[in-house]
Amino acid sequence: xxxxxxxxxxxxxxxxxxxxxxxxxxxxxxxxxxxxxxxxxxxxxxxxxxxxxxxxxxxxxxxxxxxxxxxxxxxxxxxxxxxxxxxxxxxxxxxxxxxxxxxxxxxxxxxxxxxxxxxxxxxxxxxxxxxxxxxxxxxxxxxxxxxxxxxxxxxxxxxxxxxxxxxxxxxxxxxxxxxxxxxxxxxxxxxxxxxxxxxxxxxxxxxxxxxxxxxxxxxxxxxxxxxxxxxxxxxxxxxxxxxxxxxxxxxxxxxxxxxxxxxxxxxxxxxxxxxxxxxxxxxxxxxxxxxxxxxxxxxxxxxxxxxxxxxxxxxxxxxxxxxxxxxxxxxxxxxxxxxxxxxxxxxxxxxxxxxxxxxxxxxxxxxxxxxxxx
Amino acid sequence: xxxxxxxxxxxxxxxxxxxxxxxxxxxxxxxxxxxxxxxxxxxxxxxxxxxxxxxxxxxxxxxxxxxxxxxxxxxxxxxxxxxxxxxxxxxxxxxxxxxxxxxxxxxxxxxxx
Numbered sequence: 001x002x003x004x005x006x007x008x009x010x011x012x013x014x015x016x017x018x019x020x021x022x023x024x025x026x027x028x029x030x031x032x033x034x035x036x037x038x039x040x041x042x043x044x045x046x047x048x049x050x051x052x053x054x055x056x057x058x059x060x061x062x063x064x065x066x067x068x069x070x071x072x073x074x075x076x077x078x079x080x081x082x083x084x085x086x087x088x089x090x091x092x093x094x095x096x097x098x099x100x101x102x103x104x105x106x107x108x109x110x111x112x113x114x115x116x117x118x119x120x121x122x123x124x125x126x127x128x129x130x131x132x133x134x135x136x137x138x139x140x141x142x143x144x145x146x147x148x149x150x151x152x153x154x155x156x157x158x159x160x161x162x163x164x165x166x167x168x169x170x171x172x173x174x175x176x177x178x179x180x181x182x183x184x185x186x187x188x189x190x191x192x193x194x195x196x197x198x199x200x201x202x203x204x205x206x207x208x209x210x211x212x213x214x215x216x217x218x219x220x221x222x223x224x225x226x227x228x229x230x231x232x233x234x235x236x237x238x239x240x241x242x243x244x245x246x247x248x249x250x251x252x253x254x255x256x257x258x259x260x261x262x263x264x265x266x267x268x269x270x271x272x273x274x275x276x277x278x279x280x281x282x283x284x285x286x287x288x289x290x291x292x293x294x295x296x297x298x299x300x301x302x303x304x305x306x307x308x309x310x311x312x313x314x315x316x317x318x319x320x321x322x323x324x325x326x327x328x329x330x331x332x333x334x335x336x337x338x339x340x341x342x343x344x345x346x347x348x349x350x351x352x353x354x355x356x357x358x359x360x361x362x363x364x365x366x367x368x369x370x371x372x373x374x
Numbered sequence: 375x376x377x378x379x380x381x382x383x384x385x386x387x388x389x390x391x392x393x394x395x396x397x398x399x400x401x402x403x404x405x406x407x408x409x410x411x412x413x414x415x416x417x418x419x420x421x422x423x424x425x426x427x428x429x430x431x432x433x434x435x436x437x438x439x440x441x442x443x444x445x446x447x448x449x450x451x452x453x454x455x456x457x458x459x460x461x462x463x464x465x466x467x468x469x470x471x472x473x474x475x476x477x478x479x480x481x482x483x484x485x486x487x
Contacts, residue, residue: 237451238424238471256424256471291474296451298440 004030004174006348007193007202009181009216012042013157013332014339015208016164021344023171024078030202031168032195034212035178039228039271041210042332044303046233046261047157047253048246049089049334052096052124052149056110059117060358061312065331066122067355068338069151075337076155082170085163087155088254094152094246095127095136097143097288104145111147124149138242140290154246156254157333164336181209184219186321205324206347210306211269213328220321224314225364226328228269228304232277233261234285235299236292243289250285250292258292260285264305271302305330308364315343315359326361376400376416383414393463402459409435409442409455412465420444420454424471443468 008019011033022029049069055062069091076089098104108126115122125148132146133139139146169175176195183194190203207216207224217224238256249262263277278300286293306328308314313329325347329335345351376398388405395417402411409432412420419429421443432442435455442454444465450472454465 240471240473242474295474 001192001199001201002030003201004028005202006030006204006206007032007191007200008206008208009193010034010207010209010212011165011175011177012040012208012210013045013161013164013336014042014210014327014329015206016042016161016168017332017336017339018206018208018327018344018347019168019173020164020171021340022348023168023173024340025345025348025350027348028172029168030174030176030200032179032181032193032200033175033177034180034209038180038209039211039269039304041303041306042161043158044233044271044301045157045333046231046251046259047154047333048094048248048251049091049153049155050094050246050248050331051151051334052094052147052248053107053110053114054331054334055117055312056114058310058312058358059114060355062114062118062122064313064338064355064359065334066151067342068335069153071337071341072153072155075340078340079160079163079167082167083163085159085166087159087163089153089155090246090254091151091153092245093148093150094154094248095132096147096248097132097139097250098145098147099142099284099287101144104147107147111149123151136243136245138289138291140287142287152246154251155333160333160336181216181219184216186220190323191321203323204347205321206327207324208327210328211304213306213326217326220318220324222318222320222326222361224326224328225361226306226308226314227266228271229307229330230263230265230267230271230302230304231261232263232265232273232281232300232302233259234278234281234297235259237296237298239295242291247288249281250288257298258285258295269304271304273300273302310363313359314361315346315356316361377418379414379416380418381413391459391461393459393461393465395465396467404459406459407435407455408444408446408457408459408463408465409453411459412442412444412454419467421468422470427470 005028008015008031011031019029019031054065111124127146179195185192191205193200207213213224236258243252252258260281316326318324346353390401391404400415421430430441433439437456443451444454446452447464
């Protein structure tokens with residue numbers, strides 16, 4: 001049996017960000033990754049660092065998101081120093097384009113609520129069509145307005161994943177690919193983890209396997225209430241740069257392709273595509289940016305978000321399994337910096353992190369009134 | 375510019391037809407894909423990549439790799455391996471990413487619609 005100090009299960013953005021943070025602290029870390037048959041949200045996401053609107057109804061999530069985007073330049077620098085990989089972080093602010101007055105009213109209402117909840121420390125602008133067209137030339141006549149947050153940004157998510165893998169290897173993390181975990185047992189002061197015939201012993205354990213955390217939690221007797229939400233993404237041929245800001249549904253990547261997306265469906269574990277949803281996504285993109293009308297699409301895919309009942313992350317030291325931590329989240333790109341530079345020291349036991357206590361599992365079982373009163 | 379071809383054409387009764395590549399007239403076999411016609415004519419560079427500008431030519435010949443992108447009759451980023459040759463095609467190398475029409479022209483068009 002091989003021994004490691006900390007075993008991270010899950011080699012996606014969540015697991016690798018934490019593994020990287022732990023390795024930077026000098027911890028001995030191994031990562032078990034399921035392989036190409038896994039759902040792999042980290043290989044199919046949109047690449048936004050998105051602030052605006054997140055945490056509506058849960059200010060702690062808005063603050064945590066703000067903390068992460070503030071840390072992101074540091075993460076990008078560390079990854080560049082460790083690996084030479086430029087992840088193409090850009091934080092010029094982002095636009096949510098609205099195609100009806102109702103959409104504009106709803107977005108505005110949410111942003112105003114968040115600004116109040118954060119005591120005014122939540123910058124955004126509401127733009128009428130004339131103001132928007134000055135900031136974002138090429139927006140179509142059907143766009144009635146937009147919300148702009150100076151804190152939004154984007155990154156190349158595949159380069160981010162590659163950089164995290166490379167940085168972890170540079171710092172001595174053992175990456176174990178193609179291992180689906182079949183058993184976890186508490187053994188003395190640690191855990192015995194099984195994958196087929198192989199066994200590993202670790203003092204600490206981090207569950208960061210996306211939707212796979214449901215099964216991993218069950219192995220430790222801990223229900224993990226995450227559900228798949230399918231998003232479909234379309235990608236165009238490479239175009240000369242025309243869109244210098246991310247929007248929530250359309251963004252141009254550093255290499256010229258344009259990603260279109262932001263659908264949400266509850267279809268279980270089906271990560272396929274459907275023509276009706278793809279047509280909706282493409283139609284909305286063309287209404288937002290009419291010059292996309294004659295552009296070719298070259299790829300499309302479906303992917304499953306990892307959503308908790310309130311959409312916010314779950315961070316939990318498992319009460320029934322001392323030394324085991326649970327990490328489930330949807331926004332693995334936005335939160336990568338917080339996971340590497342804040343959550344990892346907490347998991348290592350080096351730092352208290354009171355701001356994540358609202359993200360425990362208990363919130364899904366305790367009545368809301370009681371929690372707010374306490 | 376076309377040079378000696380790396381490929382040899384199999385005997386065929388289909389005959390030849392004329393296309394234009396970067397301003398030069400090529401006699402190419404009928405009944406093949408545009409990508410095959412370019413390779414048969416000795417074309418060794420049909421695009422440069424948008425990412426780092428390196429030269430490319432048709433590769434997978436089955437619509438997957440996008441290395442064979444060319445401009446055909448004014449339409450950018452066409453996959454030459456998926457297009458049959460036709461007499462008089464005007465083909466140009468695809469250099470980098472395609473440009474977009476000015477937004478204003480299209481917006482006016484949409485306003486008229």
